[in-house]
Amino acid sequence: MSNFTPDRRSLLKGGGTLLAAAATMSSEQLLGLAKAWAQSAPWKPEAGAKINMLRWKRFVEAEDVAFMKIVDAFQKATGVTINVSNESYDDLQPKASVAANTGQGLDLVWGLYSLPFLFPSKCTDMTDVADYLGKKCGGWAPSGQAYGQLDGKWIGIPVAATGGLVNYRVAAAEKAGHKEFPKDLGGFADLVKGMNKNGTPAGMALGHASGDANGWLHWALWAHGGNLIDKDNKVVLNSPETAKALEYVKGLYADFIPGTASWNDSSNNKAFLAGQLHLTVNGISIYVTAKKENPQIAEDMNHAHLPAGVDGKTRELHLGFPILVFNFTKYPQACKAFTAFMLEPEQYDPWIGAAQGYLSPFLLDYTKNPIWTADPKNTPYRDVAVTAQTPAGVGQMGENAAAAIADFVLVDMFANYCTGSEDLQTAMKSAERSAKRIFR
Incomplete structure (x- = not known):
């Protein structure tokens, strides 16, 4: 060659x-x-x-x-x-x-x-x-x-x-008080709240969206120091760190566009391109389509990595x-x-x-x-291999970790708490039981 x-x-x-x-x-x-x-x-x-x-x-x-x-x-x-x-x-x-x-x-x-x-x-x-x-x-x-x-x-x-990076409308973010995309968890929550207040809401999938929901919800867990399993593949989901992640995501969800709990992987693309959604987590496909079909949206959007976690490190799925x-x-x-x-x-x-x-x-x-x-x-999409973790997080990738993401264990935990179908402790315990059945 x-x-x-x-x-x-x-x-x-x-x-x-x-x-x-x-x-x-x-x-x-x-x-x-x-x-x-x-x-x-x-x-x-x-x-x-x-x-x-x-x-x-x-x-x-x-x-x-x-x-x-x-x-x-x-x-x-x-x-x-x-x-x-x-x-x-x-x-x-x-x-x-x-x-x-x-x-x-x-x-x-x-x-x-x-x-x-x-x-x-x-x-x-x-x-x-x-x-x-x-x-x-x-x-x-x-x-x-x-x-x-x-x-x-x-x-x-x-x-x-x-x-799985942040796609956002620049004018809406600036109007919400963020001329630069926030690099910390508090700033990100403030941005989502401000955008909703201005009638230009954010929204990320909480349904069984294999790419979108799994991606940002694993980030939210890891960003708060939580993990599904530890380095020895022992289930450690029921923890104060997971509780903080759940509370953080529920706070974001309160300011989301309605309906995200039932979204699949194409729902946010459609809403963003229709001008109903102004921030989401997605591949670059929204931007690619917008350049072709809605140049005004493409001109006004940009991309960013999700904010660093509580330890200052960025981990993304x-x-x-x-x-x-x-x-x-x-x-x-x-x-x-x-x-x-x-x-x-x-x-x-x-x-x-x-x-x-x-x-x-x-x-x-x-x-x-x-x-x-x-x-x-x-x-920003060039460097995803640098911030990427596997679904096992700090654990070892294997059949069990693959089964856990295929079964939406984490997604269901966050969705059940955010939608009110389970309280915080019940959501964690339910997910912990599901995980322990997998990681026997």
Whole structure:
């Protein structure tokens, strides 16, 4: 692949013009890259390989188009057939679980968060792919390693993450008294209160929104020093720190736009783009859509990391996207080859460009992509691997932590207290019981 290194360097240094050109790389160019790669790649697909792949439904259309071009080029260069099916965030894990339990139907899943950890014994060892990519692409961020490794073995490859960051309307924040986005918990609460008072409310999901609700509510727990489990994976949820997090979130909820307790992952996008919502936690997809469909909103919005916790450190749960290969596939070499090809610089860099900030890398070289600085509003999404924790927090990622986030243990605790269906102690104890059933 050294033949193509100069192109990659020029892409990384070339700014917006080259980025736009790369993001629209012709099918012929991509096919040429794929053919050259296939000749030298360590993995040789099995003859007649047919891969059934499941991935999440797109939130940024250009990302999906760029991804399907990569699929098409790989198929033509290798003779492998890849059937791609798409499911919503909330339907993806159940479909993957059915395949894992039955041992059929899917070969490869590009999923959410800690999906490989739900059934690690069904995952192909991807250590060779991870090592290959790490050496070639600047190494893995520690959060990438945490999302991919179990007991020193890579059971999945973290392709990227969607940063769960604050999307806000600048004029509304300034009118509420915050010319700069607050960096502490008290300032953030003051901003939310002031925005609601002015009729420009905030709102974050408290329903079963796999990305949005899990993301900001894990942050709220960690920011107050709370944890679901400790470093030995013992459940420690029922604590004064959790109580403080619950009270803090209920205070925010009191100033939210109505209805957030039933929101899914697309609810806040729609409300923000309709001008009903002025602050939320989301990927960059709201901004990408606004630039296209409502430039006035795009002009008046910006992004920020969530405030630091009580100890001054920022810990966030971003929506990691790991890819796994089931170990019952008949075509492990084809699956490994495709996974590695996806993250090769020659197409991953323009793919990130096409995603317009929606895919943040775990491989460190990709933080140099000009998409992160061509528009300063994109820049906060560049560094999500730095602030990312896995759903296990300070604990060890594994089947139990994966099950806890899949079952919305934390989300339900916060939602039950905020909506008044449980008092503070009952909400904590209910969640503690649910967690202890999982972490037996």
